[in-house]
Amino acid sequence: SDPVPFYGEHQAGIVTPAQDRLHFVSFDVTTDKKAELAELLQEWTAAAARMTQGQEAGAFGAVGGEPEAPPDDTGEALGLPASGLTLTVGFGGSLFDDRFGLASRRPAALADLPHLPGDALLPEISGGDLCVQACAHDPQVAVHAIRNLARIGFGRVSVRWSQLGFGRTSSTSRAQATPRNLMGFKDGTANLKLEDVALLREQLWVGPDDGSGWMTGGSYLVTRKIRMLVETWDRAPLAEQEQIFGRDKGEGAPLGGKAEFDVIDFDAKGPDGEALIKDDAHVRLAHPSHNGGARLLRRGYNYVDGSDGLGRLDAGLFFIAYQRDPHRQFVAVQRSLAGKDSLNEYIKHVSSGLFACPPGVRDAGDYWGRALF
Numbered sequence: 001s002d003p004v005p006f007y008g009e010h011q012a013g014i015v016t017p018a019q020d021r022l023h024f025v026s027f028d029v030t031t032d033k034k035a036e037l038a039e040l041l042q043e044w045t046a047a048a049a050r051m052t053q054g055q056e057a058g059a060f061g062a063v064g065g066e067p068e069a070p071p072d073d074t075g076e077a078l079g080l081p082a083s084g085l086t087l088t089v090g091f092g093g094s095l096f097d098d099r100f101g102l103a104s105r106r107p108a109a110l111a112d113l114p115h116l117p118g119d120a121l122l123p124e125i126s127g128g129d130l131c132v133q134a135c136a137h138d139p140q141v142a143v144h145a146i147r148n149l150a151r152i153g154f155g156r157v158s159v160r161w162s163q164l165g166f167g168r169t170s171s172t173s174r175a176q177a178t179p180r181n182l183m184g185f186k187d188g189t190a191n192l193k194l195e196d197v198a199l200l201r202e203q204l205w206v207g208p209d210d211g212s213g214w215m216t217g218g219s220y221l222v223t224r225k226i227r228m229l230v231e232t233w234d235r236a237p238l239a240e241q242e243q244i245f246g247r248d249k250g251e252g253a254p255l256g257g258k259a260e261f262d263v264i265d266f267d268a269k270g271p272d273g274e275a276l277i278k279d280d281a282h283v284r285l286a287h288p289s290h291n292g293g294a295r296l297l298r299r300g301y302n303y304v305d306g307s308d309g310l311g312r313l314d315a316g317l318f319f320i321a322y323q324r325d326p327h328r329q330f331v332a333v334q335r336s337l338a339g340k341d342s343l344n345e346y347i348k349h350v351s352s353g354l355f356a357c358p359p360g361v362r363d364a365g366d367y368w369g370r371a372l373f
């Protein structure tokens with residue numbers, strides 16, 4: 001596949017048609033010097049501009065440099081194409097503490113997420129000062145990119161946590177078929193898509209009047225690692241599974257409809273006069289009509305981190321959502337779901353992240369987050 005352009009008004013990896021693979025990483029900044037942080041972001045931007053175009057991370061590459069020096073690329077992507085690689089950077093709220101004198105630049109929208117009912121969050125796999133989302137069609141290419149950014153960051157950042165995802169659970173373009181999550185359901189049907197230009201302006205991209213000028217053209221990223229209790233789920237009857245989501249498992253059609261993209265009729269009744277889509281169905285509670293019009297651009301991935309030592313798969317959804325205001329959007333939707341969603345019996349939120357993703361890098365003279373320095 002052709003390389004995805006790196007430069008532009010918005011960062012790639014948000015409305016870019018969701019690639020098949022993910023390597024997501026969160027870093028803690030270990031230097032307390034603002035100039036070193038700015039330098040790191042410049043070096044990362046230059047390496048990202050290269051790697052997303054299928055080139056090695058540095059100009060000498062894995063084997064072209066001095067034999068006495070460590071190579072400026074680790075080598076495992078030699079001979080592989082760009083594979084649709086995108087690298088998307090985000091800044092966590094903790095970056096705006098006293099260390100770098102950035103406190104006054106922290107957007108109101110980047111206020112910490114509140115505790116939500118049912119949260120079982122582990123701090124060691126949550127939060128972080130910086131994040132990078134690498135998406136590609138080849139897992140080796142995504143891992144190579146993150147590994148080289150971590151290598152470049154040595155002495156200035158350390159990896160806090162990271163997550164691999166092996167299958168997209170969403171589509172972000174009408175040209176893509178809807179994939180399935182690990183519960184076997186089509187996921188991403190009612191997602192925001194890159195073709196919805198007016199809605200994206202309203203719901204996805206930060207506007208010039210939103211309060212933090214440096215974020216104009218950017219977007220806020222919420223990550224949630226959501227463990228699925230797959231063994232319990234696999235014992236639930238099909239009809240119950242379909243009622244939980246409010247869609248059928250084969251087509252992904254809303255209950256009462258026939259085809260995947262049929263408009264959801266929340267008033268549809270079965271022969272017994274009962275609503276086909278129950279009050280506690282996921283699509284009813286997550287729908288914009290239930291949440292003050294809030295929508296999300298979902299871009300999550302399936303994960304399996306082996307097994308848990310108790311004979312169960314350690315599996316689930318690494319949920320990723322982009323939006324213009326996480327408090328008005330993600331928090332509103334998750335509040336609806338947290339108290340009531342019939343899906344809750346089968347899932348557990350174990351990690352959380354909120355990051356401000358700045359606008360795109362304009363050209364080779366620009367870098368990620370330049371407006372902050």
Ligand code: HEM
Pocket residue numbers: 181183185186187188189190191224226228245247264282283286287288295296316317319330333334337347
């Ligand atoms: C819709 C699965 C968690 C927000 C859906 C659909 C499925 C699904 C199968 C229907 C197809 C579609 O329209 O995409 C899951 C699973 C989850 C999960 C398995 C957890 C493991 C969440 C969370 C949020 C969320 C945490 C946000 C807080 C939405 C939204 C829709 C949706 C906004 C579209 C509703 C509509 O407008 O019809 N989800 N979801 N989901 N989900 Fe989730």
